[in-house]
Amino acid sequence: MSKTVFFRSSFIILLMFVSCKQNSEIPYYNTPDFEPHFLSKHDALKEVPHTIAPFSFTDQDQKIITDKTVDHKIHVASFIFTSCGSICPVMIKNLSAVSEKYEKNEDVILLSFSVTPWIDTPKKLKDFKNENKISNKNWHFLTGKKGEIYQLARRSYFAEEDLGFTSDSTKFLHTEHIILADQNKKIRGIYNGTLQTDIEQLIKDIDVLRKE
Structure with a gap:
């Protein structure tokens, strides 16, 4: 191999390496089927419109x-209800580990949307937060109009993945999925909130996003 060819090949390999290193370690998601896209932040702004x-x-x-509350911040979204006796208590317990780690970090926000907002008043949510001994001021338990919460869950967060995206709006929303969104409100991860291993991965992914 000539020196010219050698240096040219080395340069191409170097460019490929640099290009790969510039792409995020955590994928971007643009559709409810959660097809991953590993892109640089610059490319993601153009190629991932969601x-x-x-x-x-x-x-x-x-x-x-509001959405302005999470501007330029990482946020974690979950969908719960205070009277849930199945997956919600496990999800809240697991999310408490996330909350405790980032409690003093105002750049990480947790949003738990009630899927029974006609029952879960602000007072009921406050009591629920106190009962679960959650002191993190950046963990908000939210209520509002059912239709708006369900549409946001299914259309924005893809909370029920492929099936949820096309669900009838009257169908009850109940999911163990936890969604991670970055500083640009782009979806970067979906996790099973009942699994400790998924929560551990969520924490690792938040740490990566904080350095991006």
Whole structure:
């Protein structure tokens, strides 16, 4: 091999290596089938148009929480209800590990949307938060209009994945999925909130996003 060919080949390999290193370790998701796209932040802004839609709901302290609340912040979305006796208690317990780690970090926000908002008033959500000994001021339990919460869950967060995206709006929403969104409100991960291993991965992924 000539020196010219050698250096040219080495340069191409170097460019490929640099290009790969510039792509995120965590994929972007643009559709409810959760097909992963490993892209640089610059390319993602062009090639992954899906973002979390504007929203406005009331939290346990009767504070209005909107999409502006999570501007330029990482946020974790879950869908629960206070009377749930199956998966919700496990999800809340597992999410508490996330909450405790980032409690003093205002750049990481947790949003738990009630799927029975006609029952879960701000007071009921406040009592629920206190009963679960959650002190994190950046963990908001949200209530509002059922249709708006369900549409946001299915159309923006893809909370029920492929099937949920096409679900009848009257069908009850009940999912163990937890969604991770980055500083640009783009979906970066989906996790089973009842599995400790998934929660551990969620924490690792949040740490990666904080460095992006």
